Amino acid sequence: MEKYVDLIKIIQNNFNKLSKGQKLIAEFIINEYDKAAFMTAATLGQTVGVSESTVVRFANTLGYDGYRELQKELQELIKNKLTTVQRLTLANEFSTRENALKKVMQKDTDNIEKTINEIDFHTFEQAVELILNADSIYVLGLRSSSFLAGYLGFYLNFLLDNVKIVTSGPNDVFEQLLKADKNDIIIGISYPRYSKRTLEALEYGKGKGCKIISITDSLISPAAQNADVTLLASSNMVSFVDSLVAPMSLINAFIVAIGMEKRNDITSYFEDLEKIWKKYNVYDVNSKDN
Template structure:
C-alpha cells in the first residue's frame, strides 16, 4: 500500500472533515515525521483527537491505524535519501542501549514475517527451484548481498545455478538471454527499488520463466511479474535496511531443499569434503 496511500489521501481530500484535512496535510507534507508517530502523538501534533486519527485511517480503507502507519512507513522507505534515513532512525531509537534496541527490532521483523508469509508460496518456490532446468539468481545494490548468499548455498548443491551480475542493463539481459519456461529466476528487491531489477524480472516473466520474488510488499514494483511472492519485513536500520527476515527465509529454503534431496546432497558433500581436504581449503583449527 506504500504506492497508493498518498494517492488515496489526494483522491478523498475533498470529502474530509476539517480535522481530517489537517491530518492529510501533515501526511502529505511531512510523512517522514508522521510515519513513526502513534495515533495519539499524531493527533497531538496535528491538533485533533486520537479517535479522529483512527477514523481517518479507516476512511482511507485501512483496517486500523497500524495498517495505515505501515503504509506510510513503506512510503517513507521508498522516498528517503540515506541522510534522511539516518535522521529518522535517530529519532526512532533515541539514546540508550542501541545494540538491544536494534536486535529486538530485528527479532520483531522475523516474527512479523513468519506470521504473514504465504506458506504455500514458500513451498511452491522450493518446488520451482528443484524442478528448474536452470536457476537464475539476482539482486542489485544492497540486495546483491542477499542474492549472493542464496547463490552460494544453491551452487554447493546444484550445478545449474547462475548468478546474474547486476552490471549494465544490457549486460543483465545478455546473461539472461536463454532464460525460458523450464527455468526459474529468484530476484531480490527492497526499497529503494532498483529499476534494473524490475526490468530483469519483467524479461524473465515475458520469456515464460517462473519468477520468485523476495520483497517487502504486495505493492512492490516487482510483484506484478512474480509467480511466487515471498514477503519479508525490512525496516530501516539507519541508512541501510535490515535484511534479517529475508535471510531467514533463505535459510528455510536451503533446509527444505536439503530435506527433499538429502541422499544426493550428502553424496555431493562427501565429494566436496575430499576436494576441500586435498587442496587445504580450510584450516585444521
C-alpha cells in the same frame, strides 16, 4: 491491533465486506498510499467523495482504534520511498551508541517475528517445487540485495547443477539472461530502495516466458508485479541501513527445504567435497564451521 499485519493485506482481505463509500477509500489507499499517508481523515474523505465519519468507520472496520492508527501504518509503508539522506534523519532516535545497538537489534528481531507471523506456507512450497522442476535457475539481486543473491546462489550451487548468479559485472544483466526460457526460473531479490535494473530484468525474464520467484518485503513491492510466486520477508529499516536479517533467515529456510528434497542426491557430493576441502586445506583443521 496485531502489530505485524500488513495494512494492504488487511484491506484486500476485508474489501468485499466494506460499504460502497469505504471501498472508495480502500481503492484510493491501495493505489495512492503515499498520498493518503499524510491526509487527515477529512481531507481523505473529501478526496474520494465521502464524509470524515466514513473514513473513521473505515479504519474501525479494519480493526484499528482510529484513523490516526491506520495513518501511522501508512506512513510506515512510504518510508520505503525515502531517499538515503531522508532516511538518515531517522537516526535521531538513537541518543547513544548503546541505544543504537539495542534498537537496531530489536528492529531486526521484530522483522523476523513479522515474517514468521505472515509467511504463507503454501506459497513457500510452490517456490520450492518450481526450483526443483526448473531446467536452469537464475538468482538476481543487485546493490544491497546482491549479498542475499550471492548467499542463496552459493548454497543452491551445492544442491543443484543449473544455478547461475546474475551480477552487475562486465556483462549486463540482460546478456546474462539471454538464454533463459520458459523452462527456467528467475529468483529476483529486491528491497527498498528497489533497484530499477532488477525490476527491468524481471520484466525481461517474464517476457521470455520464465517463471519468476520474487523475494521482497510486500505484496505492493514493484518486485512482486511480475512474480508468479512472491515470498515475503520484512525489512523495515532503521535509519539509512537496510534490515536484511529476516530475508536472510527466509533464504536459509528456503535452502534447507530444497536440501531436504535433494538429500539422497547430494550425500556423495558432499563427501567428495570434504575430501577436496581437506586435501587443499580450505578450512582450519580445528574448525567445524563453514
